[in-house]
Amino acid sequence: MPLRPRYGDLLLIVLIILPLLVALPRLGGLGGPPELWLTWVGRVAGILGLAMMLLAAAVSIRLPGTDRWFGGLARLWRLHHWLGFTAFILVMVHVLALGLAAVPASLDAAVATLFPPLSHGATWLGWLAWLAMVIFLAPTFDFFGQPHYQRWKRLHLVSAVALLLGLGHALLLAGESALWWLLGLAGIGAIVWRKLVSPRVARHPYRVEAVERLARGVVELVLRPEGRPMAYEAGQFVYLTPLDERLSAGRGEEHPYTIASAPSDSRLRIGIKDLGDASHALQTVEPETRILIEGPYGEFYGRHFPERDQLWIGGGIGITPFVGGARDIAERGLTDGRVHLFYLANSPERAYYREELERIAAGHESFAFSQHYSRERGRLDEAYLREHCPDFTEREIYVCGPPAMNAHLKQLLAGQGIPASRIHSEVFDFL
Ligand SMILES: Cc1cc2nc3c(=O)[nH]c(=O)nc-3n(C[C@H](O)[C@H](O)[C@H](O)COP(=O)(O)OP(=O)(O)OC[C@H]3O[C@@H](n4cnc5c(N)ncnc54)[C@H](O)[C@@H]3O)c2cc1C
Known part of the structure; x- marks a missing residue:
């Protein structure tokens, strides 16, 4: 995937930098003795880290069409991962720099800065947010092997806790809170939409009309819309959720699949290869099974030079x-x-x-x-x-x-x- 910048990237950059610009006058200068500039670095890292955390959540909203502002959902997920990891690194820098800034005064002062009395709720909210981030991100480190996809997705709910705690930390400490409320609303609103609202209102009901066996371990599902057919472009993909009680695995789980039919076809055709539990179970899905479809996503044929063959x-x-x-x-x-x-x-x-x-x-x-x-x-x-x-x-x-x-x-x-x-x-x- 070429790393061409998209309009959405620009929007993200502005939203990441905005809280910093608003806070800058309050942060003092970068120069001076180490305790001053380390405090400055710590605060800047904290502000950028939290903004990135909230925006990582906001971009996970998965509203069909909005992914194209970022070059399609696959690229958007990469941005989402990058924002999440960078936020984590910045949070570490935030903690380290603020602790080190107090070292010239004394080691006790450094410990007291990082671990103040429990009455200092803002700092402890920050620590809890950090802990939630560690619990959430730990399975993604190579050291633990490849995470199980569905478990990893469920673990994303811990990231919502990290967001709420991190937001509380910022709101208690920040002088100007309107922007944090706004970013918080975008991040937490996206999670609420994805987990609670979208499954109920944004999925298209379809039924399996036929299951065509193409080869060993590969079928093509022909899906009939129960209402108005979903509009899509060639090469786009959807999230498919089968609802058949008899499926041996993957019931109610959403998995991404490319649409193999022509956009003018009122039926959706989806080629599915047996690559794991859920796709194995779909090899024997029964006609008339209800399937929920969310999408379409991506811009596979987003052509940049239409004059070329x-x-x-x-x-x-x-x-x-x-x-x-x-x-x-x-x-x-x-x-x-x-x-x-x-x-x-x-x-x-x-x-x-x-x-x-x-x-x-x-x-x-x-x-x-x-x-x-x-x-x-x-x-x-x-x-x-x-x-x-x-x-x-x-x-x-x-x-x-x-x-x-x-x-x-x-x-x-x-x-x-x-x-x-x-x-x-x-x-x-x-x-
Ligand atoms: C954009 C896109 C388009 C795809 N189009 C097709 C297609 O047309 N035909 C086809 O057969 N397969 C397609 N896939 C792959 C398909 O999504 C996986 O094979 C399926 O999700 C595997 O689930 P499983 O439970 O059978 O296997 P698992 O053993 O659970 O997973 C096998 C691998 O698939 C990936 N995976 C599992 N669940 C998900 C998920 N919910 N979201 C993203 N990745 C997941 C993981 O990396 C995992 O390592 C597509 C994937 C993507 C991302």
């Missing part, structure tokens, strides 16, 4: 956004320029969408299709790309597949002198 490379289940794109071309009968899709699979049995994609290519001049089997030819290389799509280096490029494939392709394409800004990739993992 496109190169699409999809591997494994990462073919789904391209199936959606190809079905869209088949429905509309046109493309904005020429498209060449490379479908990377291990072997013919694993190229489950091949026949349909070949049919679309046969009927549409502007859509070309090439199949690549890694068991026969090894990894995709420059010679294969050039043989089938001689001008591939001139195109706008979209890549979606397993992380190892994405990494290999980025290296291969960069080696051809293609700038990163022209390569758009998606990995099916938010962690």
Whole structure:
């Protein structure tokens, strides 16, 4: 993903800096003896840290459409993680700097600054907020291995406690509180919306109409809307929550899946590969099961140079956004320029969408299709790309597949002198 700044980034920067600008006159200067500048650094770190914590929560609101201000939900989650981790580091700097600032007076003074009598509620609220942050963030450190996704999501509620405590700490200490109330409302309001309101009012009810078996461990669900169909663009994704009591796992859990149907199709088609408990259970979901859909999210085909032809490379289940794109071309009968899709699979049995994609290519001049089997030819290389799509280096490029494939392709394409800004990739993992 190229790190192009988006409008949303600018908004975030302003909102992070604003509380600091408001507080600056009260903080004094940066110069002077160590105790003065360390106090200044400590306070600045605390203000920025809390603003980032609240904004990390605010951007997790997941209102369909708003993610595009930040370049799609996948990029927004990365921003969310970055804000959360940076906030944690700043909070550590805040504590350390304020403690060190008191050391020149005496060690006792330093200890008393950090651990004052219990009557000094503001400081203890700060410590409790820090503790909640540690409990919440600890599972994400590599040391503890990969966190279990659903448990990690439930643990996010502890982050709401950290926010409330941190906000209390700031409100008791800050001279100017209106801005903190506003940021607090944005952060805590986003969590309340996500956890309590949105599941009840913002999900579209669908029912499973058919379950089409594509290959071993891969099905395509055809979903029929119970009300007005959700509008979406090719390549976008949704959160899917199945409600069937008989499912062996994942009932009531939301998981992200790409929409593989054309936007003009009133049915949603979603290709699902068995990659764990919930996706395994969906392989045998019964027709007529109720499914809640939240979205759409992302901007997979957010094209930056619409005049360029496109190169699409999809591997494994990462073919789904391209199936959606190809079905869209088949429905509309046109493309904005020429498209060449490379479908990377291990072997013919694993190229489950091949026949349909070949049919679309046969009927549409502007859509070309090439199949690549890694068991026969090894990894995709420059010679294969050039043989089938001689001008591939001139195109706008979209890549979606397993992380190892994405990494290999980025290296291969960069080696051809293609700038990163022209390569758009998606990995099916938010962690
Ligand atoms: C934008 C996006 C689009 C996707 N599109 C498709 C698709 O079209 N077809 C398809 O088969 N798969 C798709 N996936 C992957 C799919 O979401 C995971 O395979 C599924 O959530 C795994 O859940 P599980 O319980 O079966 O497995 P688990 O064993 O619980 O999880 C396997 C891995 O999937 C990830 N994961 C699990 N739950 C979630 C979640 N709620 N949110 C984000 N990541 C999660 C975790 O990194 C985990 O390591 C997509 C993922 C993303 C992020």
